[in-house]
Amino acid sequence: MPEISLFYGIRVTMYYDDHNPPHFHVQYAGYKAVVDIQKAAVIIGSLPNKQLKLVLAWCVIHQDELMQNWELSKDNQPLNRINPLI
Numbered sequence: 001m002p003e004i005s006l007f008y009g010i011r012v013t014m015y016y017d018d019h020n021p022p023h024f025h026v027q028y029a030g031y032k033a034v035v036d037i038q039k040a041a042v043i044i045g046s047l048p049n050k051q052l053k054l055v056l057a058w059c060v061i062h063q064d065e066l067m068q069n070w071e072l073s074k075d076n077q078p079l080n081r082i083n084p085l086i
Helices: 049-061 063-074
Strands: 003-007 010-013 023-028 031-036 041-045
Touching (some): 010 049, 023 049, 031 049, 049 063
Antiparallel strands (some): 003 010, 023 031
């Protein structure tokens, strides 16, 4: 599961050939969540409120790049790093 970004202790990953809807995985201090890329919403799991707001803002900012990575993952191609929030 390649790491595509890391910021403020939040690790963002994406599995190869994962199921729909297009999504990414987030880990933070023992919390885990799956975020729908197109809706910018958690579909499984949870995060603390502050980190959730950061992840969802990051998702909206990088939605096109996340969808490009989603397509790459479907073809088992290397995924691109996505800039963290700063």
